[in-house]
Amino acid sequence: MFSIGEFAALGRVSVRMLRHYDAIGLLRPAEIHPVSGYRYYQADQLRRLNRVIALKDLGLTLEKVADILDDKVGIAELHGMLRLRRAQLEAQLSSDAARLTRVEARLRMIEEEGHMDTEDVVLKGVAPARVAELSARAASYEGEDIGPVIGPLYQEICRRMDVAGVCPSGPSIAYYTAAPGETGDGQAVLVHAAVEVARDTGPGREFDVLDLPGIESAATIVHRGPMDEADRSMQILARWIDDNGYKPLGYAREVCLQMNENPANWVHEFQLAVSKA
Numbered sequence: 001m002f003s004i005g006e007f008a009a010l011g012r013v014s015v016r017m018l019r020h021y022d023a024i025g026l027l028r029p030a031e032i033h034p035v036s037g038y039r040y041y042q043a044d045q046l047r048r049l050n051r052v053i054a055l056k057d058l059g060l061t062l063e064k065v066a067d068i069l070d071d072k073v074g075i076a077e078l079h080g081m082l083r084l085r086r087a088q089l090e091a092q093l094s095s096d097a098a099r100l101t102r103v104e105a106r107l108r109m110i111e112e113e114g115h116m117d118t119e120d121v122v123l124k125g126v127a128p129a130r131v132a133e134l135s136a137r138a139a140s141y142e143g144e145d146i147g148p149v150i151g152p153l154y155q156e157i158c159r160r161m162d163v164a165g166v167c168p169s170g171p172s173i174a175y176y177t178a179a180p181g182e183t184g185d186g187q188a189v190l191v192h193a194a195v196e197v198a199r200d201t202g203p204g205r206e207f208d209v210l211d212l213p214g215i216e217s218a219a220t221i222v223h224r225g226p227m228d229e230a231d232r233s234m235q236i237l238a239r240w241i242d243d244n245g246y247k248p249l250g251y252a253r254e255v256c257l258q259m260n261e262n263p264a265n266w267v268h269e270f271q272l273a274v275s276k277a
Contacts (some may be wrong), residue, residue, distance in 0.1 A: 001031065001277075002238075006248050007041035010238040012231050014140040014189060027054060043242035045112070048236055054078060054106040057099055058085040063171060075111060082107060083134050105229045114142035120222065120239040126253075126271050129170065132161055132207050134192035137179050139190050141251065143228070148275035149173055153193035157207055160183050161195065162203045170196025173212065176251040189251070215253075218271045219246065230254075230270070237272055249273040 023037065027048055029039035048069065055065045059080050064124045068077075081106040083105060104219035134157045139145040154172065161168070172195045179188035194212065201209050219241055234252065241248055248274055260265035 001040040001042060004039040004041065004246070007045070009141060009251055010043075010234060010241075011046055012142060012234060013049065013053065013141060018138075021052065021062075024062060024066070025060060026069075027224045043238050046238060048107050050110045051078075054103055054110065055081070057103045057106070058082065074223075076202050078107060078110065081270070099144070099221075100230045105231060108229070109232050109235060118236055118240040118243065121237060122220050123274075124218060124220060126218045126220075128214040129173065129196050129212045130199055130209065130214050131173060131194035132157065132197045132201060132205070132209050134160075134165060134207055135190050135192045138189050140187060141176065143231070146176075146191060147227075149191045150193055153191060157195060159194050161197075161203050163203065164207075166197055166201050166205065168195045169198045172196075172239065172256040174254040174256075175212070213234050215271060215273045217274055219248075219274045220269055220271045222271055223264070223268045226266060227254075227268070228263075230268075233270055239268065241272075241274060244248070246274040247277040249275060 001084050002010065004015055004018055008018055018027065018039075018041075022029060027045065030042045030045060032038070033040070038096075051069055052065055055068060055078075056062065060068070060081075085103070086100060107202040134153050136153055138149045172193070174192065176193045177188045177192065179190045181188075197209065219237050220234050221237055223230055237252070238248075252270045252272040255269040255271060256266075258265065259268055260266075
């Protein structure tokens with residue numbers, strides 16, 4: 001079972017959204033603690049969450065989404081809705097094209113439900129690393145809020161490192177923490193664009209240098225392909241964590257192992273700190 005904050009992070013949605021879905025009866029928690037009132041969710045509920053997000057991103061109202069889900073909409077019907085919405089979105093600007101990419105990624109996850117291979121998940125320790133980084137606030141942990149923040153951050157940290165004559169000594173590592181003033185429950189996050197560097201970076205730099213702590217026990221998975229499809233790998237991690245009796249701690253780190261002009265060739269390792277539940 002996952003707390004509402006943990007479930008939000010694994011499903012890459014906000015806690016605010018889950019609370020709203022609960023309030024309107026669209027996605028109820030699997031269990032509510034009788035004393036504290038805390039909400040708890042099961043990994044299997046990611047199935048319904050995937051469908052809710054895909055249908056909502058197709059432009060349907062939440063009331064219509066509820067009607068469709070209650071009638072147990074099938075993959076064929078979702079494909080039909082996607083094709084109809086595609087014709088509308090192609091006439092709009094790049095922001096709508098990005099939304100379509102997210103819809104397609106969610107649809108692929110729905111098609112693969114029940115066939116996600118958790119054998120690719122490895123439990124291991126992660127060593128600490130000295131990193132140069134810049135950080136900025138994102139409205140939420142949702143992909144549509146993270147993307148416009150992290151891209152410019154990495155462009156800027158690379159520019160500043162070049163000006164300072166600092167060369168990377170290892171991979172880039174994107175990680176996330178609760179934004180100042182937030183409780184860490186899936187609302188606004190601080191996006192950290194970090195690059196591993198040597199111990200001595202010299203004076204006069206215009207970026208932060210810090211020691212990123214190691215992780216004693218991390219559930220890890222290698223994600224191949226564009227980051228638009230990162231949700232699939234995150235949900236494999238969620239299944240493995242649930243099946244093996246672990247509890248997620250915070251947000252996953254994203255370690256870039258390979259990147260070139262073609263996002264299909266990108267390789268990242270996701271590292272999520274865990275403890276026994």
